Amino acid sequence: MNILCGYNVNIDSVYRISGAEIxxxxxxxxxxxxxxxxxxxxxxxxxESDFVAGLAYCMKYGCGxxxxxxxxxxxxxxxxxxxxKSLVRMGGNAGIMANALSQLGASRVIPNVAVPSKTQLSxxxxxxxxxxxxxxxxxxNERKSPEENKGAFSSSQEPIHFVFxxxxxxxxxxxxxxxRVPRENRFIATCDHLNLRLFVxxxxxxxxxxxxxxxxxxxxxxxHLLLENYPDGRTYKTILDxxxxxxxxxxxxxxxxxxxxxxxxxxxxxxANFVFLKFAKLSDSLGMNEDELAVFSNxxxxxxxxxxxxxxxxxxxxxxxxxxxxxxxxxxxxTREFVLAVFKTDCEFNSRAVSEFEMDESExxxxxxxxxxxxxxxxxxxxxAGVYAxxxxxxxxxxxxxxxxxxxxxxxxxxxxxxxVKAFNGNILEQGAYxxxxxxxxxxxxxxxxxxxxxxxxxxxxxxAGTFLRGLELNVQA
Numbered sequence: 001m002n003i004l005c006g007y008n009v010n011i012d013s014v015y016r017i018s019g020a021e022i023x024x025x026x027x028x029x030x031x032x033x034x035x036x037x038x039x040x041x042x043x044x045x046x047x048e049s050d051f052v053a054g055l056a057y058c059m060k061y062g063c064g065x066x067x068x069x070x071x072x073x074x075x076x077x078x079x080x081x082x083x084x085k086s087l088v089r090m091g092g093n094a095g096i097m098a099n100a101l102s103q104l105g106a107s108r109v110i111p112n113v114a115v116p117s118k119t120q121l122s123x124x125x126x127x128x129x130x131x132x133x134x135x136x137x138x139x140x141n142e143r144k145s146p147e148e149n150k151g152a153f154s155s156s157q158e159p160i161h162f163v164f165x166x167x168x169x170x171x172x173x174x175x176x177x178x179x180r181v182p183r184e185n186r187f188i189a190t191c192d193h194l195n196l197r198l199f200v201x202x203x204x205x206x207x208x209x210x211x212x213x214x215x216x217x218x219x220x221x222x223x224h225l226l227l228e229n230y231p232d233g234r235t236y237k238t239i240l241d242x243x244x245x246x247x248x249x250x251x252x253x254x255x256x257x258x259x260x261x262x263x264x265x266x267x268x269x270x271x272a273n274f275v276f277l278k279f280a281k282l283s284d285s286l287g288m289n290e291d292e293l294a295v296f297s298n299x300x301x302x303x304x305x306x307x308x309x310x311x312x313x314x315x316x317x318x319x320x321x322x323x324x325x326x327x328x329x330x331x332x333x334x335t336r337e338f339v340l341a342v343f344k345t346d347c348e349f350n351s352r353a354v355s356e357f358e359m360d361e362s363e364x365x366x367x368x369x370x371x372x373x374x375x376x377x378x379x380x381x382x383x384x385a386g387v388y389a390x391x392x393x394x395x396x397x398x399x400x401x402x403x404x405x406x407x408x409x410x411x412x413x414x415x416x417x418x419x420x421v422k423a424f425n426g427n428i429l430e431q432g433a434y435x436x437x438x439x440x441x442x443x444x445x446x447x448x449x450x451x452x453x454x455x456x457x458x459x460x461x462x463x464x465a466g467t468f469l470r471g472l473e474l475n476v477q478a
Contacts, residue, residue, distance in 0.1 A: 001216045001472050004208055005098040006112035008195040008222030010159035011120055012091030015082045017164050017192040019181070022059060031175045045069040045189055048077050049342065053300065054311035056174065057185045057290055059166050060376050062182035069191045076163045078189060089162050090123040092195065093221035093262055096458040100465035103394035104384065114194040117158050132207035142315035196225050197239050205246070212253035217260065217471050219465065223275045224264030236271050240278055246280060260468050262461070263288035269295055281471045285330035293318055293333055295440065299325065310335045312416035313423040320437055333465050338413035339378050340444045345370055370397040371434035373474050381467030385459045386448030394453050404448060411444030420444050
């Protein structure tokens with residue numbers, strides 16, 4: 001399978017910060033300024049004190065946050081102080097998914113790399129990743145054209161997300177007041193002006209246009225990074241218009257091309273809704289977690305609290321309403337405990353039938369075959385995510401199958417399968433379950449959990465990549 005991955009690829013610089021370190025750091029800044037910013041968090045980083053206040057705020061309350069850095073001097077401060085001491089790894093949904101696809105057996109994976117620096121390229125899988133060469137024409141045009149971004153960062157600035165992990169129980173001094181961190185979490189200072197506007201490497205764009213007919217799929221993500229307004233006068237709407245036109249041009253050249261849009265944590269509900277409504281019909285599938293599903297409560301009408309508690313009947317209802325109300329072909333919801341897919345079927349089933357047992361034999365067979373195919377793709381994704389959590393590695397399919405056999409299903413996920421079957425008069429099929437609702441089939445499967453996970457980062461992206469790849473393969477086989 002030949003698959004494009006866009007748009008957000010970056011470097012994650014992960015550093016575990018101690019209570020003693022934050023105490024020492026706080027003492028180098030004015031008390032009144034920091035305390036005021038902890039009381040009234042700026043949410044963005046324009047100065048070193050903004051960064052320190054954000055980190056102290058998250059550690060004080062045990063919450064997670066990601067603030068964007070808008071000043072070059074802050075980047076230099078973070079880079080010189082922490083980068084060399086950090087765990088440097090692949091970041092960005094598109095980068096993580098590209099590596100997963102490469103390791104899992106895709107033929108060729110083409111990622112969009114905003115800044116192909118030596119460090120960034122070294123973080124990619126060596127199996128099936130392909131970096132298109134820029135043509136001479138592109139190179140000459142870039143040389144002649146003025147730099148697009150005249151703000152704080154240059155166009156050659158590596159996109160680095162500085163991730164500060166902190167542990168529960170760490171103690172630090174907030175200007176004489178002892179603070180104990182209530183829970184483990186992280187604060188992210190993001191220096192990434194190119195991915196914030198879905199920058200497309202010209203070589204990637206040219207390759208996609210020239211080879212669209214050879215492609216099987218496109219995995220796109222990074223929309224959650226969009227800002228309402230940009231220094232050059234553009235808005236997220238103008239950027240999304242360009243992105244939409246680009247995807248449509250690829251689809252026009254190859255009507256069999258499968259496009260999956262993976263959501264993320266949007267800072268703005270308005271932008272999240274705009275992205276969903278604009279790309280719902282163009283995309284062949286969409287993916288999100290339970291928190292992201294809750295953002296669309298205005299579209300599906302289900303309580304966000306129930307979704308965040310991962311109640312199967314609530315998530316099923318919300319996903320079905322979202323999909324059926326907007327004509328989605330497929331919607332995948334991945335949680336820590338289970339994964340659920342709602343997909344449209346072209347088959348006409350007996351509208352009076354409320355369960356498989358009230359259908360005739362041919363209808364029941366068609367329904368079960370369709371459900372089995374979707375569950376097989378989901379199961380592969382679940383295994384990949386479980387193995388990646390347990391080992392931090394994906395080394396081919398034999399490795400995934402061998403390591404997955406050592407994992408256990410989520411007990412809560414198994415309970416929710418039973419609740420799903422009861423709520424929707426569903427049917428058990430091997431490890432999962434399914435039901436027919438209108439002209440949509442809803443499938444559900446428990447996840448696989450590790451008792452001692454090596455990583456919890458990128459599991460949703462890994463599940464998405466595995467499910468998407470196996471789904472493409474099954475389509476070809478059919």
